[in-house]
Amino acid sequence: MARYLYADHILEAFNVFHRPLHLDEVATYVAEMEAKTVDEVRLAVDNTLTAGWMHGFLATKEGLFTLVCGYWDETQPIGGRKGKHHTAQAMLRSS
16 A cells, blocks of 8 residues: 555645646656655656556546546536445435
8 A cells, every 4th residue: 555655645736736637747746745856756656646547536648647536627527436426325215
């Protein structure tokens, strides 16, 4: 789990910038928050972004990462875990 150490800072970066971000932008933000160099955090940030993409939390297009959950664009949420949660809640209530 140590490899995903910066996940909170990565989510914060998406919240602060409200737009798709490139790996270098996210790594720079995390480095500033951790008072480290970009080279020190780049691999961990890359691993975390890749894991987020593999698990469906992030989308990537032309080298830019975007949150899939509609975190900052609530007018057009794209499924994600939140949608599944609401479905499960409705099923539990109907039983």
